[in-house]
Amino acid sequence: MKKKVKVYVSLKQGVLDPQGKTIESSLHSLGFKEAANVRVGKVIEFEIAESADLENQIHDMCKKLLANPVMEDYRFEVEEVVRP
Amino acid sequence: MKKKVKVYVSLKQGVLDPQGKTIESSLHSLGFKEAANVRVGKVIEFEIAESADLENQIHDMCKKLLANPVMEDYRFEVEEVVRP
Numbered sequence: 001m002k003k004k005v006k007v008y009v010s011l012k013q014g015v016l017d018p019q020g021k022t023i024e025s026s027l028h029s030l031g032f033k034e035a036a037n038v039r040v041g042k043v044i045e046f047e048i049a050e051s052a053d054l055e056n057q058i059h060d061m062c063k064k065l066l067a068n069p070v071m072e073d074y075r076f077e078v079e080e081v082v083r084p
Numbered sequence: 085m086k087k088k089v090k091v092y093v094s095l096k097q098g099v100l101d102p103q104g105k106t107i108e109s110s111l112h113s114l115g116f117k118e119a120a121n122v123r124v125g126k127v128i129e130f131e132i133a134e135s136a137d138l139e140n141q142i143h144d145m146c147k148k149l150l151a152n153p154v155m156e157d158y159r160f161e162v163e164e165v166v167r168p
Contacts, residue, residue: 008127010129020128023128023149023150027130027145030145030148030149032132032141034132034133035130035132035145036130036131037129037130037131038130039128039129039130040126040127040128040129041126041127041128041129042124043094043124043125044104044107044124045094045121045124045125046108046111046120046122046123047119047120048116048118048119048120049118057116061114061116064114065107065110065111065114
Protein backbone atom coordinates (compact mmCIF):
# COMPACT_ATOMS: atom_id res chain seq x y z
CA MET A 1 0.00 0.00 0.00
CA LYS A 2 1.47 3.40 -0.99
CA LYS A 3 1.20 6.45 1.21
CA LYS A 4 1.51 10.13 0.24
CA VAL A 5 3.63 12.15 2.65
CA LYS A 6 3.64 15.96 2.86
CA VAL A 7 6.47 17.52 4.87
CA TYR A 8 6.06 21.20 5.74
CA VAL A 9 9.38 22.92 6.50
CA SER A 10 9.40 26.46 7.88
CA LEU A 11 11.97 28.80 9.35
CA LYS A 12 11.98 28.90 13.15
CA GLN A 13 10.48 31.98 14.81
CA GLY A 14 13.12 34.69 15.07
CA VAL A 15 15.17 33.44 12.13
CA LEU A 16 15.50 36.19 9.52
CA ASP A 17 13.69 35.40 6.24
CA PRO A 18 15.38 37.37 3.42
CA GLN A 19 13.17 35.68 0.82
CA GLY A 20 10.09 36.70 2.77
CA LYS A 21 11.39 40.25 3.07
CA THR A 22 11.98 40.42 -0.70
CA ILE A 23 8.47 39.17 -1.45
CA GLU A 24 7.03 41.61 1.09
CA SER A 25 8.68 44.63 -0.53
CA SER A 26 7.63 43.40 -4.00
CA LEU A 27 4.04 43.06 -2.82
CA HIS A 28 4.19 46.59 -1.44
CA SER A 29 5.57 47.98 -4.69
CA LEU A 30 2.73 46.22 -6.55
CA GLY A 31 0.31 48.12 -4.33
CA PHE A 32 -0.47 45.44 -1.74
CA LYS A 33 0.65 47.73 1.08
CA GLU A 34 -1.24 45.75 3.76
CA ALA A 35 0.73 42.51 3.44
CA ALA A 36 3.01 42.02 6.47
CA ASN A 37 5.20 39.37 8.15
CA VAL A 38 5.76 37.46 4.91
CA ARG A 39 7.45 34.10 5.61
CA VAL A 40 8.37 31.45 3.03
CA GLY A 41 8.52 27.71 3.71
CA LYS A 42 8.73 24.47 1.72
CA VAL A 43 6.35 21.60 1.10
CA ILE A 44 8.07 18.35 0.14
CA GLU A 45 5.70 15.68 -1.13
CA PHE A 46 6.56 12.08 -1.91
CA GLU A 47 5.11 8.60 -2.06
CA ILE A 48 6.39 5.74 0.04
CA ALA A 49 5.37 2.20 0.91
CA GLU A 50 3.34 1.86 4.08
CA SER A 51 5.30 0.32 6.96
CA ALA A 52 4.95 -0.09 10.71
CA ASP A 53 7.70 2.43 11.43
CA LEU A 54 6.79 4.89 8.67
CA GLU A 55 6.50 7.87 11.07
CA ASN A 56 9.98 7.16 12.48
CA GLN A 57 11.35 6.90 8.95
CA ILE A 58 9.87 10.29 8.05
CA HIS A 59 11.32 11.91 11.19
CA ASP A 60 14.64 10.38 10.19
CA MET A 61 14.39 11.78 6.64
CA CYS A 62 13.59 15.23 8.04
CA LYS A 63 16.46 15.22 10.52
CA LYS A 64 18.99 13.87 8.03
CA LEU A 65 18.01 15.80 4.91
CA LEU A 66 14.70 17.60 4.51
CA ALA A 67 14.93 20.13 7.35
CA ASN A 68 17.88 22.03 8.81
CA PRO A 69 17.52 21.38 12.56
CA VAL A 70 19.30 24.63 13.48
CA MET A 71 17.05 27.02 11.54
CA GLU A 72 13.97 25.09 10.52
CA ASP A 73 10.95 23.38 12.05
CA TYR A 74 9.03 20.63 10.27
CA ARG A 75 5.70 18.84 10.51
CA PHE A 76 4.20 16.23 8.21
CA GLU A 77 0.97 14.62 7.10
CA VAL A 78 0.51 11.07 5.81
CA GLU A 79 -2.36 10.45 3.39
CA GLU A 80 -3.68 7.64 1.21
CA VAL A 81 -2.43 7.77 -2.37
CA VAL A 82 -5.35 8.75 -4.59
CA ARG A 83 -4.77 7.52 -8.14
CA PRO A 84 -6.54 9.78 -10.78
CA MET B 85 -9.08 42.62 12.06
CA LYS B 86 -5.92 40.85 10.81
CA LYS B 87 -6.04 37.66 8.81
CA LYS B 88 -3.31 35.06 8.28
CA VAL B 89 -3.00 33.88 4.68
CA LYS B 90 -1.18 30.72 3.58
CA VAL B 91 -0.51 30.38 -0.16
CA TYR B 92 0.57 26.93 -1.36
CA VAL B 93 2.44 27.04 -4.67
CA SER B 94 3.28 23.79 -6.47
CA LEU B 95 4.63 22.84 -9.86
CA LYS B 96 1.95 21.80 -12.35
CA GLN B 97 1.63 18.09 -13.13
CA GLY B 98 4.07 17.16 -15.89
CA VAL B 99 6.51 19.99 -15.14
CA LEU B 100 9.96 18.55 -14.39
CA ASP B 101 11.06 19.09 -10.78
CA PRO B 102 14.89 19.08 -10.65
CA GLN B 103 14.85 19.99 -6.95
CA GLY B 104 12.53 17.07 -6.27
CA LYS B 105 14.78 14.74 -8.29
CA THR B 106 17.84 15.88 -6.31
CA ILE B 107 16.11 15.27 -2.99
CA GLU B 108 14.87 11.89 -4.22
CA SER B 109 18.36 10.68 -5.12
CA SER B 110 19.73 12.03 -1.82
CA LEU B 111 17.04 10.16 0.10
CA HIS B 112 17.92 6.99 -1.80
CA SER B 113 21.63 7.39 -1.04
CA LEU B 114 20.74 7.83 2.65
CA GLY B 115 19.00 4.46 2.49
CA PHE B 116 15.41 5.61 2.05
CA LYS B 117 15.06 3.62 -1.16
CA GLU B 118 11.22 3.56 -1.01
CA ALA B 119 10.71 7.33 -1.41
CA ALA B 120 9.33 8.12 -4.90
CA ASN B 121 7.78 10.99 -6.90
CA VAL B 122 9.39 13.68 -4.71
CA ARG B 123 7.94 17.12 -5.54
CA VAL B 124 8.88 20.41 -3.86
CA GLY B 125 6.51 23.37 -3.45
CA LYS B 126 6.39 26.64 -1.50
CA VAL B 127 4.26 27.92 1.34
CA ILE B 128 4.07 31.71 1.54
CA GLU B 129 2.51 33.00 4.74
CA PHE B 130 1.61 36.59 5.55
CA GLU B 131 -0.75 38.74 7.56
CA ILE B 132 -3.15 41.22 6.01
CA ALA B 133 -6.07 43.35 7.06
CA GLU B 134 -9.48 41.79 6.58
CA SER B 135 -11.43 43.33 3.68
CA ALA B 136 -14.51 42.53 1.62
CA ASP B 137 -12.46 41.70 -1.45
CA LEU B 138 -9.62 39.93 0.35
CA GLU B 139 -9.94 36.74 -1.75
CA ASN B 140 -9.70 38.74 -4.98
CA GLN B 141 -6.67 40.56 -3.62
CA ILE B 142 -4.96 37.24 -2.83
CA HIS B 143 -5.70 35.86 -6.31
CA ASP B 144 -4.22 39.10 -7.67
CA MET B 145 -1.07 38.71 -5.56
CA CYS B 146 -0.66 35.12 -6.75
CA LYS B 147 -1.13 35.98 -10.41
CA LYS B 148 1.14 39.00 -10.29
CA LEU B 149 3.92 37.72 -8.05
CA LEU B 150 3.60 34.64 -5.87
CA ALA B 151 2.97 31.96 -8.51
CA ASN B 152 4.27 31.56 -12.05
CA PRO B 153 1.07 30.95 -14.05
CA VAL B 154 2.91 28.99 -16.75
CA MET B 155 4.49 26.37 -14.50
CA GLU B 156 2.81 26.60 -11.11
CA ASP B 157 -0.58 26.07 -9.51
CA TYR B 158 -1.62 27.79 -6.28
CA ARG B 159 -4.26 27.48 -3.58
CA PHE B 160 -4.64 29.42 -0.36
CA GLU B 161 -6.17 29.36 3.09
CA VAL B 162 -7.28 32.35 5.16
CA GLU B 163 -7.21 32.00 8.95
CA GLU B 164 -7.70 34.17 12.01
CA VAL B 165 -4.46 35.61 13.37
CA VAL B 166 -3.74 33.86 16.68
CA ARG B 167 -1.55 36.08 18.87
CA PRO B 168 0.67 33.95 21.25
